[in-house]
Amino acid sequence: MMLDCKRAVTLLIQNKDLISPSKVVSQLLAARNKCDSRYFLHLYLHSLFEMKPHAGRDFHDMQVELYADYDPKMLIPFLRSSQHYTLEKAYDVCVKRDLLREQVFVLGRMGNSKKALAVIINKLGDIEEAVEFVSMQHDDDLWEELVKQCLNKPEMVGVLLEHTVGNLDPLHIVNMVPNGLEIPRLRDRLVKIITDYRTETSLRHGCNDILKADCVNLLVKCFNEAKRGICISNEEEGAQMQRDRSRDSQATERTVITRTVEVKSKTRGDARCCVCFDPLSVQNVSVIAFFCCHAYHMDCLVDSMHTFSSKKEAGVTLREQLSGYGEDEDDDDSDDNHSSVPRLRCILCTTAAG
Ligand SMILES: [Zn+2]
Ligand SMILES: [Zn+2]
Numbered sequence: 001m002m003l004d005c006k007r008a009v010t011l012l013i014q015n016k017d018l019i020s021p022s023k024v025v026s027q028l029l030a031a032r033n034k035c036d037s038r039y040f041l042h043l044y045l046h047s048l049f050e051m052k053p054h055a056g057r058d059f060h061d062m063q064v065e066l067y068a069d070y071d072p073k074m075l076i077p078f079l080r081s082s083q084h085y086t087l088e089k090a091y092d093v094c095v096k097r098d099l100l101r102e103q104v105f106v107l108g109r110m111g112n113s114k115k116a117l118a119v120i121i122n123k124l125g126d127i128e129e130a131v132e133f134v135s136m137q138h139d140d141d142l143w144e145e146l147v148k149q150c151l152n153k154p155e156m157v158g159v160l161l162e163h164t165v166g167n168l169d170p171l172h173i174v175n176m177v178p179n180g181l182e183i184p185r186l187r188d189r190l191v192k193i194i195t196d197y198r199t200e201t202s203l204r205h206g207c208n209d210i211l212k213a214d215c216v217n218l219l220v221k222c223f224n225e226a227k228r229g230i231c232i233s234n235e236e237e238g239a240q241m242q243r244d245r246s247r248d249s250q251a252t253e254r255t256v257i258t259r260t261v262e263v264k265s266k267t268r269g270d271a272r273c274c275v276c277f278d279p280l281s282v283q284n285v286s287v288i289a290f291f292c293c294h295a296y297h298m299d300c301l302v303d304s305m306h307t308f309s310s311k312k313e314a315g316v317t318l319r320e321q322l323s324g325y326g327e328d329e330d331d332d333d334s335d336d337n338h339s340s341v342p343r344l345r346c347i348l349c350t351t352a353a354g
Contacts, residue, residue, distance in 0.1 A: 275300035
């Protein structure tokens with residue numbers, strides 16, 4: 001009987017709810033003597049895996065073998081994406097068929113990275129892959145192992161030297177090389193190492209400069225944010241102020257946020273005013289707290305600012321000052337020194353800073 005495998009497979013997979021994968025597999029296995037049923041099994045399971053990776057999970061051990069026999073190139077992608085095969089069995093299959101890269105992958109998944117490394121170095125002889133493999137594992141002992149396993153192969157030591165940047169100390173390798181071992185093109189390789197290191201050093205310097213500049217900018221921003229005051233007032237007053245302010249700033253359509261802060265948690269000491277040392281929690285007295293955790297009675301702060309600052313205009317009332325809050329956030333680079341309405345600042349911190 002001739003069988004159109006492609007159409008049969010598509011048909012079976014489209015109707016896999018009617019004819020379950022286990023039925024197909026068991027029937028194909030039973031027909032072992034009549035036709036090349038393993039090949040059909042491979043075609044079926046491969047298509048099934050591509051359509052629904054988990055549908056045939058019970059047969060993934062078998063599938064490893066089928067891939068190894070009929071389509072070794074697809075074995076690694078399968079090993080990578082399936083979680084349902086037994087690692088030991090898969091390893092045996094790869095050893096029997098001498099599939100080296102597959103062995104390395106399975107060994108890596110088993111956690112036996114030393115053995116995997118030995119396979120790469122001794123059987124594959126691919127030092128670049130060895131370096132890649134070791135750098136993927138993030139294991140310092142493995143680097144040591146890599147150097148050790150390479151030492152009796154001069155050409156490999158040479159290639160290893162070329163791949164040290166960022167991974168290994170080339171001096172360490174040179175020290176470990178036994179006396180009398182001739183490494184091909186050693187001089188050129190050392191020159192290359194030094195050039196690579198120079199490039200890397202200058203790159204790192206550049207990165208550091210950028211990071212420093214970023215830090216300074218962010219600190220300046222943070223400082224400018226922190227030296228603003230937070231208004232603490234009772235609710236009716238706050239609501240009244242918000243109404244006033246939203247009327248004022250309707251043209252610019254800014255949202256004004258009044259933050260009511262738990263005074264005790266924010267201020268140092270026993271929530272006392274930093275000027276008169278009376279408790280802050282007296283009702284119906286507005287309180288100003290700063291991000292430096294100093295808090296003041298509004299009146300005390302304004303009086304003290306009159307004393308400290310000679311530039312301050314006497315006519316500026318408290319309300320006028322408060323209406324300046326939260327309205328200059330967008331042009332924050334240049335506003336601080338030229339703002340027409342002076343902003344409330346923590347006297348302790350700003351006078352101490354000069
Ligand atoms: Zn006070
Ligand atoms: Zn302060």
